[in-house]
Amino acid sequence: MYNPPAFAETRDEALHAIMCASSLPVLVSPARGGGLLATHLPLLFQAPDRLVGHVAKGNFHWRDFDPAQDSLAVFTAAEGYVSPSWYPAKEEHGRVVPTWNYSVVHATGRLSIVEAPEPLLEIVTALTNRHEQGRAHPWAVSDAPDDYIAAQLKGIVGLVLTITKLEGKAKLSQNRSQADQDGVIAGAARVNPALADSMKRRR
Template identity: 45%
Template sequence: MYQPPHFREDDLGAQHALIRAHPLGLLVTAGPGGLMANPIPFLIDGQASERGTLRAHLARANPHWRELAQVAECLVVFQGPQGYVTPSWYATKRETGKVVPTWNYATVHARGRPRVIEDAAWLRRQIADLTDLREAGRPEPWAVDDAPRAFTDAQLKGIVGIEIPVAQIVGKWKVSQNRPAADRDGVVAGFRAAGDGDGMAEEMAALVQARSGR
């Protein structure tokens, strides 16, 4: 990934936080079957290895897991908040007119050697942990144990687990750090005024504001 120095985010805690907030990662391999990519929800265990370990599961019918068993490395791309930045938000537009549009975003790329797991206990823990994480904020959280055990046991036979100890992880926060302070203020105000239904505009505004002092 292209990383100009002012857009780099090397803090492991910030990288893991983005993964937890935006867990649907794009799993990419280049194996015997050629390039493959699938969106998969991941968990990140920050204590399992030096840079963290990613855990996920795929449908057994998905041929991607067989590719994972034959590659030395895979890539997982996590996309955080993103959004178009109009020059109309910049103070510089009014001062000189020398501005162009751009796109702000935050992303994390993680690489590692995948391990395919078919152990039923591991798989049950995986789906329970993922479910608990996503259900935690609901008024009446659903848990895997709410379903009949025989039913979930049968469902587990249809999935395969993967575990990826992260060997390399890089982050890129392209959030207007290269603009003058007045332009950054305009970007923050612009995203907040634009709003959206999923809170991504507010999340981007917060990132721009948080990194304005760096």
């Protein structure tokens, strides 16, 4: 990842927050026969070094990836277009152009699969609890009949990425003046509140 020092994010808590805020990361793995496999799927970070998720058995990713090589999970949190009209510098000298602000994490590690019912149920339950939290009436895996859940588990395979490297980037206008940063926050607040909030937290 191209990662200039001004944008590099190295704080563990910030890296974990980006991963938790990413709704649909991408898992990329080398295939045994050559080439790359890519799957969009929810992944849950489990401290200190695990990402867990699952795919349908019909998805060839779990069958064809090379477990002897590293896989890569790409997480994107708040992101969005930055208009030059948001910069006070536009009125001062006009030497401004559009850009894109974003926060991302690349998690590298070895991928393994989970097929046994009990640990697979643990993965499904953990993912469900993560995404149901905060709802007025959260749904739980235990709300469904046991035999139905058992049948559903037969159609999926769990994935576990054991993380060996985390690389983060938060490109949030740090290379602009304070006035321009304030202008981007104000502009983004009107059309992309999540990006504005991300910039405020990064200060």
